[in-house]
Amino acid sequence: MKTCLVVDDSRVIRKVSRRILEDLGFEVAEASDGVEAMAWCSAVMPDAILLDWRMPAMDGMEFLRRLRAEPGGARPKVIFCTVENEIDQIREALDAGADEFIMKPFDGGIVAGKLAYLGVAA
Amino acid sequence: MIAPSDLTFVAALCLARAGLKVNTDKAYLIDSRLAPVARREGYDSPEDFITALRNRGDARQAWAAVEAMVLPEPEFFRDRALFDALADRVMPDLAHARGGEPVRVWSAACGTGQEVYSLAMRLAEAPALAGQVDLFASDLSERSLEKAQAGLYSQFEVQRGLSARNLVRHFEKSGEAFVLSPRIRQMVRWRRVNLMDDLTRLGQFDLLLCRGLLGQLAPEAREKVLAQLQGALAPGGRLVLGLKDVAGDRFDRLAPELGLHGAPGEAVRSAA
Known part of the structure; x- marks a missing residue:
């Protein structure tokens, strides 16, 4: 079973994302900021990461840069999932090594479409 | 946004009338499809329209709702x-x-x-x-x-x-x-x-x-x-x-x- 780590400081968003991803057949883990997410990834790299941008402790961009510098950290497909929606911000995320970008609000169809496009089917 | 119970109602209606599978995760889609029909039928919002469908069960209005949901959802690079x-x-x-x-x-x-x-x-x-x-x-x-x-x-x-x-x-x-x-x-x-x-x-x-x-x-x-x-x-x-x-x-x-x-x-x- 493919795994997806949901990184978001909102419990509600984590719950919504979990439901969508579980319906798609993923095993889901949750982290509430970049620090928790790094701890997860040091233990076991997920296949995909749904990543919020603005979070306390360590934000999504900082997490992404550290992740990509880790051994095996290039492998997970990272999809930003954030309220940020300016073209320059999306470009910045892609340049930093994100694979895809979802602008909130989102739904199951959008998440499924992005994962399919990246070739991460559960 | 349309309440989950209303989404379920619309999905059930489409399934019963046209064998159509409506994904209730796509609240925005259902909203955007029903809004023009609701307006045309004289309701202030899709929510009011659905309430009327539930309460009055007008067959013509029900079909109008189902037809609005039949259209394929536009998508870039479909297939x-x-x-x-x-x-x-x-x-x-x-x-x-x-x-x-x-x-x-x-x-x-x-x-x-x-x-x-x-x-x-x-x-x-x-x-x-x-x-x-x-x-x-x-x-x-x-x-x-x-x-x-x-x-x-x-x-x-x-x-x-x-x-x-x-x-x-x-x-x-x-x-x-x-x-x-x-x-x-x-x-x-x-x-x-x-x-x-x-x-x-x-x-x-x-x-x-x-x-x-x-x-x-x-x-x-x-x-x-x-x-x-x-x-x-x-x-x-x-x-x-x-x-x-x-x-x-x-x-x-x-x-x-x-x-x-x-x-x-x-x-x-x-x-x-």
């Missing part, structure tokens, strides 16, 4: 493999066969333009090929055409089938919406066309796409449109139908997994 095949194989082959004459491509029943713009974005990556292709698009609906020509899409719409890289490459933010670059928009010529009318004035096309329409038509209308498309297809041309569409004996299925068709007997001749 992605098709766009790869068209850009990498089909259009280069047609360009070769035309020997310098432009390859005429027609996106029929183009709706709000996602299909033809997807083709245009692929062509923009292959400038030599793009120079040999003329893109036309048509729809019955003036409103759809206006939206398509403006190239203005909501945040939800640009997340349907469009990769973040293509979004960054080809779109700018315009208020809360996203607008497609003039460079891509200028690749397409638009016209309002009713596929039931005489189409001979449009000339013939080397590649014809009609992927979202046949399934919505009554059998006689479907037969008529297929005959019209047959007349509009240039010798050696290719027709792309929806994956579930059945062309009958007017066309040969060349690649069923892509919905790609050609004139009868032609595949046999070209293989010989």
Whole structure:
């Protein structure tokens, strides 16, 4: 079973994302900021990461840069999932090594479409 | 937003009336589909409309709601493999066969333009090929055409089938919406066309796409449109139908997994 780590400081968003991803057949883990997410990834790299941008402790961009510098950290497909929606911000995320970008609000169809496009089917 | 219990009600209605599977995760889609119908029926909001459907059970209104949900959801690069095949194989082959004459491509029943713009974005990556292709698009609906020509899409719409890289490459933010670059928009010529009318004035096309329409038509209308498309297809041309569409004996299925068709007997001749 493919795994997806949901990184978001909102419990509600984590719950919504979990439901969508579980319906798609993923095993889901949750982290509430970049620090928790790094701890997860040091233990076991997920296949995909749904990543919020603005979070306390360590934000999504900082997490992404550290992740990509880790051994095996290039492998997970990272999809930003954030309220940020300016073209320059999306470009910045892609340049930093994100694979895809979802602008909130989102739904199951959008998440499924992005994962399919990246070739991460559960 | 519409309450979950109302979404479930609408989904159950569509299933019972038309065997239609409505994904209740897509609240925004149901909202955007029902809003125009609600307005037309004199309600202030989709929520009020659904409440009336529940309480009064008016059969005509119920059908209006179901019909609004039948239309396919527009999406960029729907059936992605098709766009790869068209850009990498089909259009280069047609360009070769035309020997310098432009390859005429027609996106029929183009709706709000996602299909033809997807083709245009692929062509923009292959400038030599793009120079040999003329893109036309048509729809019955003036409103759809206006939206398509403006190239203005909501945040939800640009997340349907469009990769973040293509979004960054080809779109700018315009208020809360996203607008497609003039460079891509200028690749397409638009016209309002009713596929039931005489189409001979449009000339013939080397590649014809009609992927979202046949399934919505009554059998006689479907037969008529297929005959019209047959007349509009240039010798050696290719027709792309929806994956579930059945062309009958007017066309040969060349690649069923892509919905790609050609004139009868032609595949046999070209293989010989």
